[in-house]
Amino acid sequence: MEIVILPSEAEIARHGADVVARVLAGRDRPVLGLATGSSPLPVYGELIRRHREEGMSFAHAEAFLLDEYVGLPAGHPESYREVIRRELTSHVDLEDAHVHGPDGSAADVARAAREYDDAIAAAGGVDVQLLGIGTDGHVAFNEPGSSLASRTRVKTLTEQTRRDNARFFDSLDDVPWHVLTQGLGTIREARHLLLVATGEGKADAVAGMVEGPVSAFCPASVLQLHPHVTVLLDDAAASRLRLADYYRHAFAHKPTWQSL
Incomplete structure (x- = not known):
């Protein structure tokens, strides 16, 4: 796990976009894992800028979303398929047909979950998966207590997560x-995990993920077991890390030939 502490949102966006750009340039049919929420927005903004100003193309890529609400009708503005279209895919040349999400409106959601894992595998697996982290340490919607080997499945949200997401709806009752x-097992099959966290509100969760024990109490801690994880943080999100000075030192002296 490589911890990169950066001085500004712009630097986080640049480094995150560099990771995605290498995948787009290096594979004939790259597979991107996309996350919603506020954490990846700076990276998406930089990717959109590069597409518009530098000609970066997504036309040869496929994308898979981390999650979807159960029960929202197709086209609902807060369904994650619509959110990712609004935040990224409608601004670049990534066709809607190449963007896949779990079917939260399926009559048989358990079967839809199994089929989604099968679809990811059939595409060759995810090359780079963008991630955020919740204030309680959840990744995607794997709440505390989730199996560290879990597959795509239905989960019940905690009250904290529902309150965190209520800002996107008219009221908490609508969440x-x-x-x-x-699942955490599904996520860990991606070849490169790129997690972004900013703000003091994420500091405790980040510390648990990076320096705490691997435990279902902090689902994100399972990322410690993945061979290629990059964590992009601002100073506030890194403020509870005991080894923050070392992480800064290691990144400052990173070999010039070694990418994130």
Whole structure:
């Protein structure tokens, strides 16, 4: 796990976009894992800028979303398929047909979950998966207590997560109770995990993920077991890390030939 502490949102966006750009340039049919929420927005903004100003193309890529609410009708503005279209895919040349998400409106959501894992495998697996982290340490919607080997499945949201997401809805009552989410085992099959966290509100969760024990109490801690994880943080999100000075030192002296 490489911890990169950066001085500004612009630097986080640049480094995150560099990771995605290498995948787009290096594979004939790259597969991107996309996350919603506030954490990846700076990276998406930089990717959009590079597409518009530098000609970066997504036309040859496929994308898979981390999760989806159960029960929202197709086209609902807060369904994650619509959110990712609004935040990224409608601004670049990534066709809607190449963007896949779990089917939260399926009559049989358990079957839809199994089929989603199968679809990711059939595409060759995810090359780089963008991630955020919740204030309680959840990744995607794998709430505390989730199996560290879990597959895509239905999860019940905690009250904290529902309150965190209520800002996107008219009221807390409108936030669904259930989601269809990639499991921690599914996420760990991606070849490169790129997690972004900013702000002091994420500091405790980041510390638990990076320096705490691997435990279902902090689902993100399972990323310690992945061979290629990059964590991009601002100073506030890194403020509870005991080894923050070392992480800064290691990045400052990173070999010039070694990318993130």
